[in-house]
Amino acid sequence: MRALIAAAVGAAVAVVVALVAVPLADQNGPTTAKPLLTSAPAHP
């Protein structure tokens, strides 16, 4: 029984960590992927 409670606590902490991480992440922070411009080249 105590093992189940321990697992539930561990899982709950993981969910909280994940939920908190999203609003804390800045759109311009390090987890973003910079897009690249290599297209639509010629318009003379």
Next chain:
Amino acid sequence: MRQRLALVLVALAAFLAVLGVMLRAWVYPHVVAVPDNQYQAVVLEAKDATLIDYSSMTAVPHQHVTIVETLKGDAAAAQAEKKRTGRDVVVWDALSYVLGNDGKRLSAIPEVYPFDAHTQDPVHCCGENVDGDALSRVGIEYKFPFDTQPHDYQYFDPQTRTSAPIHYKGTTTLDGLTVYYFEQTIPWTRVPFPKAMPAGVAITPDQIDKLGYQRWYTTVRKFWVDPVTGAPINGEELHDEQLRMPPSSGMAPVTIFSGDVRIRPDYQAATVALVKKERTLLLMLRDYLPFGLPLLGLVALALAFVVEGRARIRAARTPQGRAAASVADADEDGGAGDVPSAQGAPAAPL
């Protein structure tokens, strides 16, 4: 004490397993986003191109054309849209600036391209336009979505102001990266004249229209795309434009521009280096941690079984051993042993 350690390991195992799943299912799609304030430039070249000479209205071969493309994220517009709708948006102010042999401007076409920062779905706001013409894009432009899939996409063509499929043609390797190759063909289509005419040409697009001249265009657009970031790491365009006269004139079409446009090698190398760096971050969130953390959780769970099993074996050996273990645990735990003592020690708190 050993039981406490086992419980901690069980909690850790659950934490790691659930965190791995949450990273993939919740954090990755919500956190990975295109920055709204980025500035980037790339230089492309068309060597040995053919270019119109407006003074003689003839096509001149062996020209060197340079295209400078810039993207500037309009952070203020993106934040205003987010405040209004709650959606993470990117608004790109793009400019294609084309230079001839002499370094003088041939054309400059500005664009405003708003899109969803996570999915890259088009967003219709913030003065979306191409060369001042308001429109509503369908599909993608410039960049492919994160986690690009090997299938066709709708790709917006700024010359025709319409979208058409860009076809997935296969997977290949480029500069050590596995990339998807996409190709789009735009058939000959009548398109508007750019509002910024070549330097030194006094005539305006409206005047050209009134004379009955038409600008027609066709292109084959090629992209080699890193599927993790959705960033093209190389691009090429086989681009042809013609000036077509009124049928009554009896004049043959004149080539405005014909050339094979490619990214300048130094910019292509810089692009590859940037993609390699960025894709590692994405892979950490998408693959490495979501699969690695549950594996660590399994290790923690196995350790928990080992610790618990050894404690039970030790306790079960002999009555004396059980008593000794009980006393030792009582000493370590401040009175609470992990197994019932043969001599009547307090029961374990499990």
